[in-house]
Amino acid sequence: MEPTGRREPTMREPTMRDVAALANVSTKTVSRVINGLPGAGTEVTDRVRAAARTLGYRPNLTASSLRRSDRRSATIGVLFEDLSNPFDAALLRAVEDRARHSGVLVLAGSNEDDHTLQRELLLSLSARRVDGVVVMAAGGHQDALQHERERGTPMVLVDRPPTFGGTDCVTTTNRESSRDAVARLAALGHRDIAFLGDRRTLWTSQERYTGYVEGLAQAGVALRGELVRTDLHGADLAETATAELFCLERPPTALFTAQNLVTVGAMRVLRARDLHRRVAVIGFDDFPLADMLDPGITVVRQDVPGIGRKAADLVLARIDGDTSPPVHAVVPAALVPRGSGEIVPLS
Amino acid sequence: MEPTGRREPTMREPTMRDVAALANVSTKTVSRVINGLPGAGTEVTDRVRAAARTLGYRPNLTASSLRRSDRRSATIGVLFEDLSNPFDAALLRAVEDRARHSGVLVLAGSNEDDHTLQRELLLSLSARRVDGVVVMAAGGHQDALQHERERGTPMVLVDRPPTFGGTDCVTTTNRESSRDAVARLAALGHRDIAFLGDRRTLWTSQERYTGYVEGLAQAGVALRGELVRTDLHGADLAETATAELFCLERPPTALFTAQNLVTVGAMRVLRARDLHRRVAVIGFDDFPLADMLDPGITVVRQDVPGIGRKAADLVLARIDGDTSPPVHAVVPAALVPRGSGEIVPLS
DNA sequence: AACTCCTACGTCAACGTTGACGTAACCAAG
DNA sequence: CTTGGTTACGTCAACGTTGACGTAGGAGTT
Known part of the structure; x- marks a missing residue:
């Protein structure tokens, strides 16, 4: 049996004291050299640096920040x-x-x-x-x-x-960008624009929903409550909700999907029903490969x-x-x- | 002008000493209570805990790990x-x-x-x-x-x-999975399988290339040097390389793309040339929406x-x-x- | 020559915490 | 009543570093 192993049995981390001893100066002088503070002559500086190198000295930031007046941990x-x-x-x-x-x-x-x-x-x-x-x-x-x-x-x-x-x-401009996106859809002639949103507890979801409402109002389009689906946490819930929308008597002609996973879920349904070239979609949040889909997905991209x-x-x-x-x-x-x-x- | 501002002018972080003073015990006893060590009576424990709470005491892990024998910073x-x-x-x-x-x-x-x-x-x-x-x-x-x-x-x-x-x-099983992927393509009848890889300095790229070579050998397919393209750092380089492959007299019928950005770049070219339904592709590394493309991209997925x-x-x-x-x-x-x-x- | 001022060091204590060790009180056993 | 053990504390120093301050020696000034 080996002795129960610390990684380096005997070696201790070298400290300023060790460096000071080797360079024949006080620890305070080592401190000055290490921190580049004035008050150390060139010859002493060299000696300290050499000692630090041979010992493999590394400053201990935790000890330093404990003592320092600003108490910063960086x-x-x-x-x-x-x-x-x-x-x-x-x-x-x-x-x-x-x-x-x-x-x-x-x-x-x-x-x-x-x-x-x-x-x-x-x-x-x-x-x-x-x-x-x-x-x-x-x-x-x-x-x-x-x-x-x-x-x-x-x-x-x-x-x-x-x-x-x-x-x-x-x-980011959650409300404003959502409003503009919805207004843009309305400007193309859409009158049945659905809203698909993430959990309502999220502030961003609320803002984006408010933007949707404002966008409709700005374009003079009436809000249809049955086209609003929220609390879609994840792509699966978004799929279900999207599917339901297209069972309505008067289904939406455009979707505003207020989160990227929701966008993906919605697209899955549109593709499955071959609606992806006929129903407009704008999503909030960009996502990788959004441009590679057919059609490419128009999104509101956050910086x-x-x-x-x-x-x-x-x-x-x-x-x-x-x-x-x-x-x-x-x-x-x-x-x-x-x-x-x-x-x-x-x- | 305000005085140049520290965030909280007078208040200091409470320490064990402060807690000890308020609870009328020694700092060592506070230490025992805070760390849940034995050696503190129930009545004293309660008093210390109460004092810590009223002062808003938070242990200082950096001081602790400085003193501790194991010297852990967690x-x-x-x-x-x-x-x-x-x-x-x-x-x-x-x-x-x-x-x-x-x-x-x-x-x-x-x-x-x-x-x-x-x-x-x-x-x-x-x-x-x-x-x-x-x-x-x-x-x-x-x-x-x-x-x-x-x-x-x-x-x-x-x-x-x-x-x-x-x-x-x-x-991960870079070599083995690459070999299997290439062998799989060969088993479908492919004889002209291209390799598109990331920077050759990367160990993973080398391994995947080795797997490609082994896969071909295993299937008895001759390696055609002009079908091997490496050092494709990023999707753009991958696009160029893929485009070149399809200018060859005998272009590949299958691609093994050894990194996810390379896969995406290659797919862009295949789509642009309407080859995406005729040229087989297996990519190393999964990526989001790989299933949403047309066709879905077969990949080797790392765990x-x-x-x-x-x-x-x-x-x-x-x-x-x-x-x-x-x-x-x-x-x-x-x-x-x-x-x-x-x-x-x-x- | 006495004085100031500056530079290049050194000494000491303290940052907040805990390990090692001490001690007083109490209980049980001899 | 002593002895031995246990429990519940306290005291002290040290972890590695730096701020405050001290000092010796040299240069410059009058």
């Missing part, structure tokens, strides 16, 4: 709904990219739209003394978020506004990297002490015509 | 190529999920396939004293990885093996969550002191027939 937390969702992932990527350019690393977690889990993750981040957090809030109450915010942690919400005050957020960058900018500015009033940044979305949104009604 | 680092790539994101998600169940958080970073950046990220992780790392290695030399590994940091490589020894890795889970399992086990010999775990991929791979040659 780390921010990012909580998303599900990192395996490309939307969340692209957002994370943008945040991470922007953060890295400020020497800040990202602690990432998925809250799975569960506020209990979100609360736990928030505690974990808090225990690690992150300098700030970017959060795609889980549904349900935001008490944990509010509590954390009130402790003074810089916080930015993405894709939904806070239910409490004093906090920045970044969203995901832009949203992430903005969120990171905000939280980093707050960490740097920016105390200006809270901001609700709106990153505009753009309509990308690909064919499916340009289909005219049969008449 | 944090692992994850370096991927580009988190905005769904493959990387799904992998991150799986790792994160598994880690969370052990109370471990994930520090994420994208190395953008640049080993200088990878080196910097590794230093950042090291400075934060992560307990281990999961890495999708950037191309080029792996010196920085090896160095970090030799310091004793538990490490698992994903999607490619290490160029140095003593390190775990997790990959991405399985790979991530396995990688996390390995690194967490090493952190827990597992000193068994290094493992090269292979998570099997599966063929998903959807139509494009079942097309038979014309004559």
